[in-house]
Amino acid sequence: MSDKKSNLKKFFLLDYTDRYWKIRENYISTTNKLLRILYYIRLKRIESKTNSELGVSFQDSSAEFASKPYFPHGLNGIIISRKCKIGKNVTVLHQVTIGTKITTIKACSFNDTIAPTIGDNVYIGAGAKIIGNIHVGNNVLIGANAVITKNIPDNHTAVGNPANIFPTKNRYQ
Numbered sequence: 001m002s003d004k005k006s007n008l009k010k011f012f013l014l015d016y017t018d019r020y021w022k023i024r025e026n027y028i029s030t031t032n033k034l035l036r037i038l039y040y041i042r043l044k045r046i047e048s049k050t051n052s053e054l055g056v057s058f059q060d061s062s063a064e065f066a067s068k069p070y071f072p073h074g075l076n077g078i079i080i081s082r083k084c085k086i087g088k089n090v091t092v093l094h095q096v097t098i099g100t101k102i103t104t105i106k107a108c109s110f111n112d113t114i115a116p117t118i119g120d121n122v123y124i125g126a127g128a129k130i131i132g133n134i135h136v137g138n139n140v141l142i143g144a145n146a147v148i149t150k151n152i153p154d155n156h157t158a159v160g161n162p163a164n165i166f167p168t169k170n171r172y173q
Contacts (some may be wrong), residue, residue, distance in 0.1 A: 023042050064085045
């Protein structure tokens with residue numbers, strides 16, 4: 001009896017993270033326009049339920065992920081620009097924004113927008129904001145509520161608003 005209850009709980013818990021990435025993989029790989037529209041609608045429904053935006057676009061290119069990021073708190077309030085690139089083994093906590101910088105009002109056509117590039121093995125703390133044409137290196141730790149507007153080299157830590165950047169000692173060795 002307990003197996004049936006646990007199966008029902010798993011069915012109704014709606015693990016949006018895994019479901020989202022399966023649908024996203026299908027959306028990106030399909031060429032059928034009707035299926036693509038249906039996948040897009042399902043992705044946007046999940047995003048609206050979780051108050052997130054993970055860089056899926058129907059008109060132009062979507063955000064590029066080297067591998068599926070780890071979301072320990074689910075998709076709660078995560079905003080990722082359509083133009084950004086994210087590396088492998090990235091951990092993103094809740095309420096994180098990885099956004100573009102629009103340089104002029106005319107940039108609404110996305111010709112002048114510039115988005116961040118996130119390296120491999122990056123930890124992004126809760127509420128962090130990464131904005132503009134910046135590069136976050138490999139093996140970087142970004143603290144909670146940090147505001148990142150400058151490049152972060154490999155093996156560094158960024159904390160605070162505005163972010164103070166300093167080397168990370170013995171973290172990844």
